[in-house]
Amino acid sequence: MPSLWFDDFDEEQIPDWFEQLGTDKVVIKPTVGTNSQHTFLIDDPASTELVSELEMTFGQRPFFVQPFMTNVQTSCATQKIITC
Numbered sequence: 001m002p003s004l005w006f007d008d009f010d011e012e013q014i015p016d017w018f019e020q021l022g023t024d025k026v027v028i029k030p031t032v033g034t035n036s037q038h039t040f041l042i043d044d045p046a047s048t049e050l051v052s053e054l055e056m057t058f059g060q061r062p063f064f065v066q067p068f069m070t071n072v073q074t075s076c077a078t079q080k081i082i083t084c
Contacts, residue, residue, distance in 0.1 A: 004065040005031070009058035011051050017065045018044040025068040028054065030061055041068060 002021055006013070017026050024044045033039070038057050042050065 001066055001069070005062070006058075006064070007062050008060055009055055009063070011055065014042075014046050014051070015044070017042075021065070021067045023067040026065050027068050028058070028063055028065050030058070030063050032062075 004017060004020060018024060026042050026044075027039060028042060029039045030037075040050070040054065040057075042054075046054075
């Protein structure tokens with residue numbers, strides 16, 4: 001699966017994620033984590049509220065971004081996957 005890897009968060013890069021991965025929905029995850037903790041589903045364009053939460057979560061933490069795959073979707077109906 002195509003992935004983009006980052007050492008820290010820069011909100012200016014968000015539009016590039018969608019363009020580089022050729023999708024309108026991405027998943028952002030910590031490089032090291034357990035289960036789905038700190039995993040987010042992001043639509044293009046990302047809301048200001050969500051961008052603030054991403055900054056708090058990944059400001060000083062490595063993470064990666066992948067295209068959202070509908071066949072991996074959980075039963076969550078929210079943007080923040082860990083809120084199931």
